[in-house]
Amino acid sequence: MKASDLNLKESLNFDPTNGKITLGNSRMVLFGVEAFGELYQELLNIGDLPAARVVMRRFGAANGRERARTVKQEFQPADKMEWLAFGPTLHTWEGVGLPKLASLEYDGASTFNLVVEFRHSYLAExxxxxxxxxxxxxxxxxxxxxxxxxxxxFGLNLFCRETTCIAKGDPCCTFICKPQDEWL
Incomplete structure (x- = not known):
C-alpha cells in the first residue's frame, strides 16, 4: 500500500463492545488535545523545562518507533521512501498537524538529513x-x-531537533533529523 492511499477511517477498527480502537495489532486512543496542555503544565510544575523536554521526547521516540513497526506490518510499504511517507500521512489523518517534507538527503548508508516543516502543531497550539x-x-x-x-x-541512530516553533512566534515548526553523533 502507498501512503497516499491511506484512509485512516477505513484502517482503524472501532470496537466499542470492548472499549478499543486498533490499527492492526496496535491499540490506539482518541482523546482531546487539551490534555497535552495539562500534561505540559504538570511536567513543568513538578520538574523543570529540561526534564519535561526529556520525558516528552522519549515518549515521542517510543511512539514513533512503534508506529513505524505497525506501518510496516499492516501496510507493507514497497520501500523505505514509501515507509517514510506514511509518517506525515498518519500525522495529518490523526490531527497532529500538517507536516511537509522540506528536504531529504539519504545515501542508503550513513548520510541522512531530513527537514520537516510542520503547520498547525497541536503541541505548539x-x-x-x-x-x-x-x-x-x-x-x-x-x-x-x-x-x-x-x-x-532507516536502521540508523537518528536524533531530531525542532529549530523553529509556532509557540515562540515562528511561522511554522521546523524539525531537522540527522544521525545522533552529528549533533554532538
Whole structure:
C-alpha cells in the first residue's frame, strides 16, 4: 500500500463492545488535545523545562518507533521512501498537524538529513493556550516521534531537533533529523 492511499477511517477498527480502537495489532486512543496542555503544565510544575523536554521526547521516540513497526506490518510499504511517507500521512489523518517534507538527503548508508516543516502543531497550539509564548521550541514529542520513526525506517541512530516553533512566534515548526553523533 502507498501512503497516499491511506484512509485512516477505513484502517482503524472501532470496537466499542470492548472499549478499543486498533490499527492492526496496535491499540490506539482518541482523546482531546487539551490534555497535552495539562500534561505540559504538570511536567513543568513538578520538574523543570529540561526534564519535561526529556520525558516528552522519549515518549515521542517510543511512539514513533512503534508506529513505524505497525506501518510496516499492516501496510507493507514497497520501500523505505514509501515507509517514510506514511509518517506525515498518519500525522495529518490523526490531527497532529500538517507536516511537509522540506528536504531529504539519504545515501542508503550513513548520510541522512531530513527537514520537516510542520503547520498547525497541536503541541505548539496547546502550549500557547495553556502556558503562553515560549522562548524556545516546545514540540518535544513531535521531535522524538520523527527521530524514532526515521530511526526505525532507516536502521540508523537518528536524533531530531525542532529549530523553529509556532509557540515562540515562528511561522511554522521546523524539525531537522540527522544521525545522533552529528549533533554532538
Amino acid at each position: 496547546e502550549f500557547l493556550r495553556k502556558i503562553g509564548p515560549a522562548s524556545e521550541p516546545v514540540c518535544w514529542q513531535l521531535a522524538g516521534y520523527i527521530g524514532g520513526y526515521c530511526s526505525e525506517v
